[in-house]
Amino acid sequence: MQPRKRAASGKPTRAASRATRWRTRSRNATVAARRLQRRAETRFPVITHIAERMVSVNIFDSATRLAAQCFLTAVPLVFVVASLAPEGVRKQMAASIRAVFGLSGAASDQVQAVFNSSDKELQSAVSVVGSVMVLLSATAVSRAMQRLCKRAWEIPRSGVRIAVWRWLAWIAGWICLLVVQEPVRSGFGVGLWLGIPLTFAFQAVVWWWTQHLLLGRLVPWLPLLPGALLTAGAMSALSVTAVFYMPRALNRALGEYGSAGSVFVLLSWLIVLCVAVACGITIGAVLAQEPFLARRLGSPLPDPQAPRPD
Template identity: 65%
Template sequence: MTTRRRAPDVLRPSWWSGRFASWNASARSAAERTETRFPVVTHLTTRMISVNILDSATRLAAQCFLTAVPLLFVIGSFAPEAVRDQLVSSVSAIFGLTGASKDLLEQVYRSTDDNLREATGVIGAVMVLLSATACSRAMQRLCKRAWLVPRSGVRIAPWRWLAWIGVWLAVLMVQGPVRDGFGAGLWVAVPVTMLSQVLLWWWSQHLLLGGLVGWRPLLPGALLTGFAVTALFIGSRYYMPRAIDRSLTEYGSVGTVFTLLSWLIVLCVAIALGVTTGAVLAREPWLAGRLGDSGPRWAVDGTGRPGGTDGG
């Protein structure tokens, strides 16, 4: 007479289904406890979904690559040689270009000096500048989504797009000496870069939002964005030269384009996360009181017109 040996419990489907049900219940319970104790997690998750971080960051990176980058070449073709050399130094510092990649950038600027100036002219240069405002508009849409500014009824003066591009170009021009710590090295470059980025993104949010949000509530987003951008800039000093040189060797200039675009997407994701997280934190009761934030300044009525602001 033979007896069947009982199969271990771990081999039974019913045992696994019971374990999965238990794990699922534990995960839900942990999520509910987290939402109860830390409601900011729920608010942040909801805001991230509404902003659509990856989509917004990808669009912003595409606008930077398609409109802002050509503007740099146009400016380089019209600018004096000293300004052009400073621009090459700053772009090389931002993207970490060294060796062959930096030589390629210098060759591009030399070759486009006279040819591009003759091809575009003053009118063409102005049109390139105006098209570069697409980058400003993309950044403005990101800020408005992060701060839940209603689409209808809130008008922000278009001159702010040009002002943002102008300041962005001015900051870009000095990135060469800033990233070098003005000759003192990385221990000066890091705090100076951090401070400049915090101030830049603090002002950028206020400008592109048309003053709809006060200065103090914008500070958390500026701090987070400045820290994230500075960390990426430091990391790019070690990663980007190898990645660009490898792409240039294996795929030529096309590979360099994809590497730079990928870096821009990562940078824009960091910016989107910093601005959105800062907007959520600034509205939390425990921080809003300290920042003196009394709530949004766009009281949208039934007609869709905001009250108490001119949007200029």
């Protein structure tokens, strides 16, 4: 009986020793991680600056708001433009929308059916729904994008004096740019080997112009270039990914849930795109304000005593 008691009494001792070892290892790992973090912050301060700026920008919240405004604004604007544009422009817009989202199958057929409607049908739809939505929310997406750029560059709210025409000009510019998306992505008929570089260059120019326009020339052209290049790279990569993901997701959603399912898929993809935009502009602003690039680009340095943007 005595050996059994010793064996029984030995079990809690081994369990306690294992728990002690795990706690010790956990504490050692935590200390090592903090030491590694401090070392990384010392050697690569830009990582810390990027993390702090992304927290202040509130990337996911800003991107979600921007995606919602894009969805609410883009749909009525597309109907308005389609109802007023000539047939050739309407067909080109439909082709660009299919190219941007990589649509095929049932989703592509639905888009084509909308743009194949007669002028009277489109004008009737716009007069009931689209016109009211355009009047109420035409500049909402411009204001959301302006707030994102302002937060990325840590420009206080009182520091921005932007004219309303800039919001309208940005919307008009993007409508025009949407029309030419399909020929740019196809390399004007040459193929993807030319279309992908053209798409990157096209996106870089667009996002360079977007920041300059919506910031009201508070930041010079050159410091905006890193953010434009990063955003263009992210958007170009996602445009290639969309061809593999969006057709399957949209067709499956249409088959299982109808039009409501396609709305959720489209909004989810818009959130992904807006997260890429928010990260690209924010990281680009931080890199442009680092001493190495700031001296060469003439970037405005962040003022630590300035009030934070809302």
